[in-house]
Amino acid sequence: MLDINIDKIGDATIVECGGKLDNKEDAFRLREAITKETNAKIVVLDLSELYALENSGLGMLIFLQRWSLDHNIRLKVFNPSRSVRERLELASVMSDFEIASLPEVIALLGRTEHSYQLAA
Numbered sequence: 001m002l003d004i005n006i007d008k009i010g011d012a013t014i015v016e017c018g019g020k021l022d023n024k025e026d027a028f029r030l031r032e033a034i035t036k037e038t039n040a041k042i043v044v045l046d047l048s049e050l051y052a053l054e055n056s057g058l059g060m061l062i063f064l065q066r067w068s069l070d071h072n073i074r075l076k077v078f079n080p081s082r083s084v085r086e087r088l089e090l091a092s093v094m095s096d097f098e099i100a101s102l103p104e105v106i107a108l109l110g111r112t113e114h115s116y117q118l119a120a
Contacts, residue, residue: 076100
């Protein structure tokens with residue numbers, strides 16, 4: 001079962017995924033969650049708690065990467081677990097994804113928080 005948690009911070013959306021992305025129903029739930037974020041400039045897909053990625057989930061990640069490009073949204077993958085990273089590498093799609101580092105995500109969140117302070 002896939003757990004999805006979404007946090008919106010300014011024009012950024014953090015999508016935290018946990019559990020397994022191993023069936024079509026969960027893949028479609030992830031698609032629905034991300035494709036609703038049409039106002040986001042950046043979507044960070046946190047895969048640190050995702051421990052299983054099967055074919056349907058892999059196909060959906062590839063679809064979401066293409067969807068985000070078509071909608072001028074930067075999709076960044078953050079901290080894929082070892083098993084997920086190995087699965088992405090085995091499928092030879094790891095290079096298709098922009099991987100966000102921890103300092104980059106912290107800077108993104110800080111920049112967004114700073115924008116809120118300026119607006120207040």
